[in-house]
Amino acid sequence: RFTVPLRPGEPEGSVLMSGRRTRRGGQTSREAMHALRALPPAMDPCPPGAPGGRYQPLGESDLQSIYETALRVLSEIGMGQSPDALTEKAVAAGAHLGDNGRLCFPRSMVEDIIAGACRSFVFHGRDERHDLTVGGDRVHFGTGGAAVQTLDRESGVYRPSTLVDLADFTRLADSLKNIAWFTRCCVATDVPDNFDLDINTAYALIRGTTKPIGTSFFLADHVAPAISMFDQVLGGEGRFRERPFCKAHISPVISPLRYGEDAVSVTLAVMAHRMPINAIIAAQSGATSPAAPAGMLVSTLAETLAALVMVNVFEPGYPMIFSNWPFVIDLRTGSFSGSGGEISLLNAASAQLTNWLGLPSGVASSMADAKAVDAQMGMEKALSALATGLAGGNMIYESSGMMASLLGVSFEAFVIDDEMLSMVYRLLRGIEVNEDTLGYEAIQQAVFGDGHFLGSAHTMAAMERDYYYPKLSDRQDPVSWLETGGDDMWQRAGKRVGEILDNHKPQYIEPAADRAIREQFNILLPAD
Numbered sequence: 079r080f081t082v083p084l085r086p087g088e089p090e091g092s093v094l095m096s097g098r099r100t101r102r103g104g105q106t107s108r109e110a111m112h113a114l115r116a117l118p119p120a121m122d123p124c125p126p127g128a129p130g131g132r133y134q135p136l137g138e139s140d141l142q143s144i145y146e147t148a149l150r151v152l153s154e155i156g157m158g159q160s161p162d163a164l165t166e167k168a169v170a171a172g173a174h175l176g177d178n179g180r181l182c183f184p185r186s187m188v189e190d191i192i193a194g195a196c197r198s199f200v201f202h203g204r205d206e207r208h209d210l211t212v213g214g215d216r217v218h219f220g221t222g223g224a225a226v227q228t229l230d231r232e233s234g235v236y237r238p239s240t241l242v243d244l245a246d247f248t249r250l251a252d253s254l255k256n257i258a259w260f261t262r263c264c265v266a267t268d269v270p271d272n273f274d275l276d277i278n279t280a281y282a283l284i285r286g287t288t289k290p291i292g293t294s295f296f297l298a299d300h301v302a303p304a305i306s307m308f309d310q311v312l313g314g315e316g317r318f319r320e321r322p323f324c325k326a327h328i329s330p331v332i333s334p335l336r337y338g339e340d341a342v343s344v345t346l347a348v349m350a351h352r353m354p355i356n357a358i359i360a361a362q363s364g365a366t367s368p369a370a371p372a373g374m375l376v377s378t379l380a381e382t383l384a385a386l387v388m389v390n391v392f393e394p395g396y397p398m399i400f401s402n403w404p405f406v407i408d409l410r411t412g413s414f415s416g417s418g419g420e421i422s423l424l425n426a427a428s429a430q431l432t433n434w435l436g437l438p439s440g441v442a443s444s445m446a447d448a449k450a451v452d453a454q455m456g457m458e459k460a461l462s463a464l465a466t467g468l469a470g471g472n473m474i475y476e477s478s479g480m481m482a483s484l485l486g487v488s489f490e491a492f493v494i495d496d497e498m499l500s501m502v503y504r505l506l507r508g509i510e511v512n513e514d515t516l517g518y519e520a521i522q523q524a525v526f527g528d529g530h531f532l533g534s535a536h537t538m539a540a541m542e543r544d545y546y547y548p549k550l551s552d553r554q555d556p557v558s559w560l561e562t563g564g565d566d567m568w569q570r571a572g573k574r575v576g577e578i579l580d581n582h583k584p585q586y587i588e589p590a591a592d593r594a595i596r597e598q599f600n601i602l603l604p605a606d
Contacts, residue, residue, distance in 0.1 A: 131215050131470035158180050217506055223261075244264055254493065287584070293324060294326065308324060322351075327356045355398045364409050403441060441471040
């Protein structure tokens with residue numbers, strides 16, 4: 079037996095070498111342990127925003143070769159189907175139309191645009207506590223996706239996603255610390271009108287969270303009405319421009335190497351309102367880009383640079399996330415494969431490339447192919463989240479809840495992913511080496527004193543500072559696990575989701591603003 083304080087400042091309690099506590103103050107050992115676990119940590123050992131970049135799948139010569147080839151693609155092959163407004167601006171900036179009508183960008187023009195592009199920006203939350211800086215080497219995980227099916231919490235089977243699902247996912251994400259921003263994770267299939275869908279999607283986000291958000295628009299005409307709604311929430315016309323808390327997810331390029339006219343129009347519409355842009359290129363290996371990983375990185379880098387050119391010829395330095403998301407298909411079947419070694423490697427390499435260029439990077443991870451909340455899901459999500467985090471992706475999308483190769487989304491996966499991301503952040507934080515942490519005096523004291531490290535000040539400080547204690551993952555011995563119900567991770571996560579959704583019911587829109595919004599738009603969520 080050794081006596082150890084339960085936490086710094088607490089009286090000592092008797093502890094067996096097995097780690098089981100005896101009765102103390104009328105509590106059983108299990109009750110005391112549960113009370114200990116319920117206490118919040120004195121500090122967060124896994125803070126979001128840790129620096130990345132330790133994993134570098136590409137060498138310096140590899141980076142240079144991919145970059146040089148991408149510049150050659152843009153100058154000699156160019157981009158097809160450029161809208162007139164973009165062509166006019168690009169030609170004035172140094173581009174030219176080839177004999178085949180494709181818009182080509184000389185190397186010098188592209189490099190000038192890279193040099194003048196936005197390097198970092200503040201992505202605001204409606205609550206300034208959630209503000210985050212995009213750029214540099216800081217890593218943040220968030221959501222994305224457009225799942226048309228939701229894994230039902232009661233039946234355990236997939237069903238069409240609804241607007242209520244989206245509202246519930248939003249308030250669930252609002253309570254999870256490792257989700258730095260919330261972008262729509264599912265499509266409300268019960269809202270058939272495209273305008274109503276865009277407006278109600280944005281409404282669900284602003285009602286359920288004050289974290290930064292992201293959304294997309296079917297048409298450019300839908301942007302201004304959404305901004306009007308944002309202004310009302312912030313208290314007056316023009317307020318969104320002062321604190322843009324929503325970014326637009328735009329896919330301006332149709333792979334391979336063509337612009338999408340509607341997406342370019344949406345880009346210009348959001349720029350008029352100072353909304354940050356997440357320019358997403360999501361080509362698929364062997365289908366809309368080369369199958370060889372190096373060739374795919376060339377093609378998708380060229381396309382994402384074309385998106386950067388598109389934005390910057392209209393306004394140099396406009397805040398844009400350089401989201402090069404190389405996606406993988408199973409070449410045997412043609413089906414999208416959201417997880418695995420190849421897509422994790424490619425997105426890590428993409429993050430490295432973008433950071434090498436000095437641009438705000440966006441990549442994707444955790445898009446499990448698994449349909450159930452099972453071992454396959456855990457393997458796939460952890461592998462890709464760790465790879466992209468270690469590579470230093472500034473904004474890592476799809477990182478929570480996504481299942482079934484992006485076709486589905488799960489409430490239980492959201493809370494499991496949040497715990498998994500704490501572990502990823504712990505890895506990113508690394509090991510602090512200084513005179514105190516090296517522990518010479520602690521070793522000396524243990525050797526010549528008690529003969530162990532239990533209960534020492536050095537140990538207790540490290541307990542709070544250096545170790546993460548999960549709430550969902552089970553660390554009991556088999557007998558204790560069975561005595562406490564023997565639940566698996568899916569079951570434990572389901573209980574946690576229920577607790578959050580039953581109790582966390584924020585109303586982040588003031589009643590007067592909500593009434594004004596409902597008078598202006600066809601808001602389909604009830605006004606409770």
